Amino acid sequence: MSLEDFVEITEGKTKLLVPSLSLSNKVPPKVPAFFNPVARLNRDISILVYKTFIMDVKKDRRTFGDPFGGVGARSLRVAVEIPEVEHVFVNDRNIFAIDAARKAATINLVSDKCSFTSEDVIAFLANHSSEKNERFTVVDLDPFGSPAEYVDCLLRAVVKGGMVSVTATDTAVLCGVHPNVCKRKYYGRSLHSSSYSHEIALRILISLIVLTAARLDLVVHPIFVHLNHHYIRVYMTASVSRSGANSIDKKIGYLRDCIKCGDRNAAFELERDDRCRLCGSAYRFAGMLWLANLFDKHFVSNMICILDKGDRPGPVRHMRKTLSTCLNELDDIPFYFQSDEIASRLSTNPRSLQNIIERLQSSGYTASRSSLDPNGFKTNAQINQILDLLARP
Numbered sequence: 170m171s172l173e174d175f176v177e178i179t180e181g182k183t184k185l186l187v188p189s190l191s192l193s194n195k196v197p198p199k200v201p202a203f204f205n206p207v208a209r210l211n212r213d214i215s216i217l218v219y220k221t222f223i224m225d226v227k228k229d230r231r232t233f234g235d236p237f238g239g240v241g242a243r244s245l246r247v248a249v250e251i252p253e254v255e256h257v258f259v260n261d262r263n264i265f266a267i268d269a270a271r272k273a274a275t276i277n278l279v280s281d282k283c284s285f286t287s288e289d290v291i292a293f294l295a296n297h298s299s300e301k302n303e304r305f306t307v308v309d310l311d312p313f314g315s316p317a318e319y320v321d322c323l324l325r326a327v328v329k330g331g332m333v334s335v336t337a338t339d340t341a342v343l344c345g346v347h348p349n350v351c352k353r354k355y356y357g358r359s360l361h362s363s364s365y366s367h368e369i370a371l372r373i374l375i376s377l378i379v380l381t382a383a384r385l386d387l388v389v390h391p392i393f394v395h396l397n398h399h400y401i402r403v404y405m406t407a408s409v410s411r412s413g414a415n416s417i418d419k420k421i422g423y424l425r426d427c428i429k430c431g432d433r434n435a436a437f438e439l440e441r442d443d444r445c446r447l448c449g450s451a452y453r454f455a456g457m458l459w460l461a462n463l464f465d466k467h468f469v470s471n472m473i474c475i476l477d478k479g480d481r482p483g484p485v486r487h488m489r490k491t492l493s494t495c496l497n498e499l500d501d502i503p504f505y506f507q508s509d510e511i512a513s514r515l516s517t518n519p520r521s522l523q524n525i526i527e528r529l530q531s532s533g534y535t536a537s538r539s540s541l542d543p544n545g546f547k548t549n550a551q552i553n554q555i556l557d558l559l560a561r562p
């Protein structure tokens with residue numbers, strides 16, 4: 170294997186050396202190195218998040234750590250497109266990937282601000298987790314599959330006041346397809362085939378990171394999240410606070426879900442033989458999971474400002490639309506309803522989300538879209554109230 174198997178492409182403002190097969194094959198191969206061209210939007214969003222975050226960080230030296238760095242697609246973009254970041258640490262076990270990353274850093278004239286290693290991920294994070302050695306201002310965890318086994322090391326490698334970003338691609342596990350795996354990796358139970366399983370998945374992942382952090386007297390809080398069918402991605406700030414770590418019992422809990430009537434609600438504790446408050450059937454439950462907000466709305470507004478300022482990474486219109494949905498989302502409600510689900514309960518055609526939201530609001534309920542599902546809406550109305558309202562002509 171040699172660098173001849175790699176070709177140069179431009180993503181954002183950055184030149185990358187990527188395996189030529191990753192551009193031609195339907196599924197990008199792992200040999201000689203992994204690069205997923207379709208994940209460009211994911212990386213565009215991350216550049217915008219990091220840029221927004223790093224501008225407010227008051228530190229002498231702002232650094233970025235990338236333990237699963239691959240060919241450097243994310244970290245080289247950070248080095249080139251976020252000048253406020255002083256140093257980028259790229260690590261990958263695959264030496265072909267790291268060679269390509271190193272060469273691309275030279276092409277982009279950012280070699281001075283990049284370090285390259287080919288260590289085991291745990292060792293790389295451990296090497297950056299002491300006072301003496303540098304902890305990262307921002308550290309990203311983007312493994313194949315579950316991030317669960319790395320969360321401890323990740324949280325030890327971030328500076329207080331810094332940020333971690335975490336990707337999970339084991340969405341089937343988090344959505345409840347393999348309940349035993351979900352329980353042992355994430356300490357949570359999901360609801361398979363529920364209409365809002367993606368939000369449950371996301372909140373189970375956040376809960377694992379929050380609980381792990383609390384063990385280390387750290388408080389982490391989501392400031393931005395996004396997902397699609399293939400991955401879930403969360404951005405969380407980290408700070409030290411024992412009292413903050415103690416307050417997680419007000420943020421972690423369960424969802425109760427009634428298959429029969431469609432009722433769903435949050436609870437901090439589960440009671441034995443819990444029955445649906447509307448129809449009396451037995452509830453299913455999901456959790457432990459995160460019950461508090463998903464977004465820091467002030468942060469999301471700042472992201473929109475940076476996007477609008479013109480220094481634009483990626484397809485702006487799509488990102489602008491997603492961000493404004495996040496900004497208006499009732500993200501303290503930990504579930505949503507789908508328009509088709511309501512239509513099927515009413516045996517009618519689905520109404521537009523716009524129409525549903527306007528009807529709910531004009532009847533005095535809160536209502537918003539969900540950024541996690543183009544078909545989803547959030548409301549403080551209960552299922553019986555929603556059905557009653559939408560059954561009217």
Ligand SMILES: [Zn+2]
Nearest residue numbers: 427430445448
């Ligand atoms: Zn019920």
